[in-house]
Amino acid sequence: MKTILCPTDFSDASNNAIAYAAKLAQKFEASLTLLQVQSAFELSPAEMIRGRETSTTRTWHALEAQSREVTRAFKISCYAEATSAPEKLSAAIHDQAERFDLIVMGSNGPDDLYQLLFGSNTYNAILKSNKPVIVVPAGLGYSAIRSMVYAFDYLRNRTLPLTHLVPLVQKLSCRLTVLQVMEDAYSQDAEEELKELQYIIDTYHHRDLKEIKYDTVRDADIAQAINRYMLKNMPDALALCSEHHSLAGRIFHKSVIKQITAICNYPVIIFPH
Template sequence: MDSRTIIYPTDFSACAENAMQYVIPIAKAMKCKVQIVHSIDASNMLKSEENPLRVIEEIQILDVNAKTHLKKIKIKMEANGIACITEMLKYPGISWLPEYIKEHRPYLVVMGTVGSGDLGNKVFGSNAYRVITKTDFPLMVVPKDATYRGFEKMIFATDFEKKDTENINFLIKIARHYKAAIDVVNVTETVFEREEEKFYANNLKDELSKTVRYGKMDYKFLFWDNVEERLEILLKESNADLLALVNRKKNFIDCLFHKSIVKKMMYRTHIPLLIFS
């Protein structure tokens, strides 16, 4: 697949439809085409004890309805000047999606989640999180209650890993189109880490200066005993439009002691998360 492609998986739900309000302007700004993909889940029907002919009819109805929905989305995309293609698969759930992303190697994946404050989020959200943990491509998760208003303020939360230079460069490419400000934020749980974090921040600045110039970027150091709580406060204080996070690959021992900030923030924010792996 062309690297300037956005994959937009949809199950035609309200949260998937809400994500489309971000897909369209980002695709236009970044000059990307969109690949709309839907998978028909007929697993429960196939397990049922109904008449096989009736099951076949129901699957055919699902197929026709899905094609109708995909056509409507495609028409809407093209009306906005976006080149797009559709694809229909037949796999249960969204377990197929990580491999699909790996195969097609997109510029970005944009998908919806139920959103914060919804009890159903823990079911749907955990599925979305499993996709996040199994992909190496940037993925934007859009809560059901997010409202697109452009991007004026972006927050990039960092612990100053080497790959963050590459991730911030990606974010800057989007920010330029919106003239958005980027706050590179580090939250530490103890004040004693301040000098060490500043050292790593200066290294990150030096690395970025070699590859990109972007005047609307600032660095912030915050202290709080609960990182996700402090990020949530920051998002409200700054009226941010996007939170970018890195989902670090952890070994088994790390996972025992460190719960994912990405997973926690999926349940706490009303704005999109852009997740790097």
């Protein structure tokens, strides 16, 4: 985790994410890059008339000044990148993120009806990313992540993706609780299968992770059940996997991510399968 990317649109939510990312950069001894992308899809009619180049130049000066301030305030290496792109913002962020180990993005939930139905820029960038993304809700200040909950239906999938999460857990030196999420009611058979899978997970990852705890929630509304669990137990962060191998799994889990990132008041770490 040596390079962190933080896209910004100069909003309060993205400025808050920059401060959060800067604190992470301090902890990881990493560099931070602030990215501002002007997509043709995002420009106003007035900006289209004046020309994208003028708008990008003005943005660059503001972004460079912000990166200097972050370098001064947090004593880290902070760089500025501003670019224009013909594609949608989420696709542009995906292209730029290939060079980084971690992405930190601010979110203030769905801003309007369109985003509520089709997802915010943050949500759409998450779906396209093959790097871990930390979503920071607006107004949430940085605090050390000492405990993390990883919500996943490993009983249904017969596997628990951990490849991309383990390095982050190790870097943070945090405790990990694996939360089995399922719509099914309690059954003895399911409990025995869970214990068998937990033994396999412990055996396979005993060198990577010192200790994994396990818990289970059962509810028809998975996203709300996870959120209630987080609010009740108050861990420092939630982890979700952004992709399953099956089509049904991908649709299901993307829906959960969409709902969680719209309502959470805690950092959410989304990582690829």
